[in-house]
Amino acid sequence: MVLILYFHGLKMKGNIFDIKRFALHDGPGIRTTLFMTGCPLDCLWCHNPESRLKTGENSTKNRIVSSEYVIDELKKDLVFFEESGGGVTFSGGEPLAQPDFLKVIIRELKNNSIHTAIDTTGYADKSVINDIFPYTDLFLYDLKVMDPEKHKKFTGVDNKQILDNLKFIFNRNGIVRIRFPLIPGYNDDKENISEMISFLNNLTDHPQIDILPYHRLGISKYKKLKIDSSIEFLSPPSDDRIQEVREMLKTNGIEAGIGG
Ligand code: SF4
Secondary structure (H helix, E strand, O other), rough: HHHHHOOOOOOOEEEEEEEEEEEEEOOOOOOOEEEEEOOOOOOOOOHHHHHHOOOOOOOOOOEEEEEEHHHHHHHHHHHHHEEEEEEEEEEOHHHHHHHHHHHHHHHHHHOOOOOOEEEEOOOOOHHHHHHHHHOEEEEEEEEEOOOHHHHHHHHHHHHHHHHHHHHHEEEOOOOEEEEEEEOOOOOHHHHHHHHHHHHHHOOOOOOOOEEOOOOOOOEHHHHHEOOOOOOOOOOOOHHHHHHHHHHHHHHHOEEEEEEO
């Protein structure tokens, strides 16, 4: 009996560091974003260092909670979701790094007709994607660096699984919005962007993409959390450079938003 309850999620526990209400950039409408702790990547430019701390480490917000607690918190905003066409976005960190916890919550939301989005690096076993696919209305999917060696050097992991999983989602007609974090000196070169364009154009007719220009807001988080940062020297891309990248995408048939 205990085992059954566990698998139905009634006893599921997971690690989160925030629940942000009234978010406007994490999918359609007014959204509540659940920030889940833990990320298998180690991006040199990480703007979310608090998502990668161990439970209780440095951050008082980082905590273990039950799925019932999270579901109750998320359902409190139902009226805003209904009025705005919004819903819940799972972010992090990497939500797919806690697959059982995620599945219990997202399945319950879908059972209540709440729109769901997962903001993901795509770095997970295909079985995990397969499992949550039926409950996911929108994938906000990061594409950072196309060259496998550079990807490994800049994020700590190979990108094969990420690209394979993206193909898998498109092949199943999943709805995807690509997020391209534009990091000067790391992935804003013509070669990387050209490779990304051909990859996306081979996958689908009209890829949806948002350029997310690097910003320095993460720096203060490193200071507050007393973690060494390797990105102090990084500057955001200029407006001109952002527009050049957008234009490059557009001339190759990809309309891109800025931010997201
Ligand atoms: S994927 Fe996101 S949270 Fe994870 S290390 Fe990279 S920037 Fe940080």
